[in-house]
Amino acid sequence: MTGPILIDLGVGGMTCDDCAVHVSEALKSVPGVEAATVDLATRSAAVTARPDVDGAALAAAVRSTGQYNVFERRRSAASGE
């Protein structure tokens, strides 16, 4: 059984704290996502998810908001696993 992974994402389109909340909610709506942290200042997000969660599903969920964009930078084993 493979443990959760950490997916590092670039995030575009955010202008305020509410935006970060919307992006975070969109990411968490994807099945298999356990946690999502969005950072407005660095325009990035860190998602902890099952290994079978692909970047395209995360991107589709965020892009469906019509306001924001994400793309996958890299993925790694979540720390502590």
Add this chain to the structure above:
Amino acid sequence: MSDTFDLLILGSGSTAFAAAIRAADLGARVAMVERRTLGGTCANRGCLPSKNLIEAARIVHEAAHPRYAGLTPATVGVDFGALVAQKDDVVREYRAKKYASVAGGLTDLELVEGDAALVDPHTVQVGDRQVTGDRILVATGSRPTIPLIPGLESVPYLTSDLLDADEGARLTDLPASLVVLGGGYIAVELAQMFSRLGSRVTIVARSGLLSGYEPDLGRTLAEVFTAEGIEVLAGARVDHVRGDARGVELAVEQAGAGRVVPGERLLVATGRTPNTDTLGLERAGVTADGDGFVTVNAQLRTNQPNVWAAGDVIGRQHRSQMATPVGARQGRIVAENAFADAGRRFDGSVIPRAIFTDPPIAVVGETEAEVRARHYPAVAATTPLMYVPRAGAVHRTTGFVKFIASTIDERVLGVHVIGESAPEIIHEAAMAMKFKATLPDFVELIHVYPTMSEALKIGAQAFSRDVTKLSCCAE
């Protein structure tokens, strides 16, 4: 800032900036590497400075040739140094507003000064520094082609880089005489500009003027140039060049006869070469063609999945053109494909293009020769501007509009104009063609009377009516 970026752009022209702005919108951290002045060819040594000086030359010419009986010709003095200085101010201000301040306003954009050399598909060496990018965009543009002509390497010559405000090739003294080598759009624009500012100009062109365009455009322009005192040597082959800082001589063979063409300065304007030869594309495994243009698919991706190319460096692939707004559009497409999986394809089928001579030229779509070459059933009609009321009213009748249309459904395939306001009116044709307009669409639109845009209505009518017998407003 980290030396690892989401997008590493080689170049800083219109392509690079459009890509950087859109990629930053989409969340990317971007670096741009530039070895020359920020802003690329257009802003620094291309469209912008040339249009500034060409307009000044037009004022000088119009004053001396007022076209109207009752207006006395006047002489406008030319202080070339002062003219160049104001051009430099325009360039610097534009560069500051449209490039430097835009770059400064972008979050997570880093400008890296220096010569970029690819190390592998993700890494670029710039001086002592290695910069990496998850994705790389090659947008290094192009430079004047220097033809292989015996003697040229040891003779001082100008290129369009003479327009630059801040580089060594900048020209500040008006040559008494100028030999222009080449007959393309840069050659004709600069030849007429120098002639009107006071240089004695000779054009030496391998074929006619503006080869590749509708042939009558170049022929009409050659007639105008000859009437203005520019000598046009078409079909000329240069055997060798010699000279020094005091003057040059071209040994030219034309129609089997040899002659020597002297000039104080030589301007080489024989085309553009992509700036890819020192990039080390092979180290990144990126394929280019024999002329150095980077090979891309319609989504502007190279054979390396993370490397993209756009702007002048892709040449004419996918019906692209070397032009500032074309590169800018492509830069945006690359950003959206690279960071938003947009899957956008570059569509070069309707791109208006202008040549800022006087009269100016503007074209969109295919030439008649191109349509014939693909054996498409089409008809063409050329209408002289003497049938356009405004042209007659303001004594600007030199020129024509040529339409090429499908004989299947009357869809317009190409519009080619030489004449007053051509670069403005071509947008009506381009917009119409974007929406697949037919000849009747142009005719049915009520045009403002009297405008040069009526040339499009009248030019479309020429397929079905005798335009010499139209009344007011071409109804």
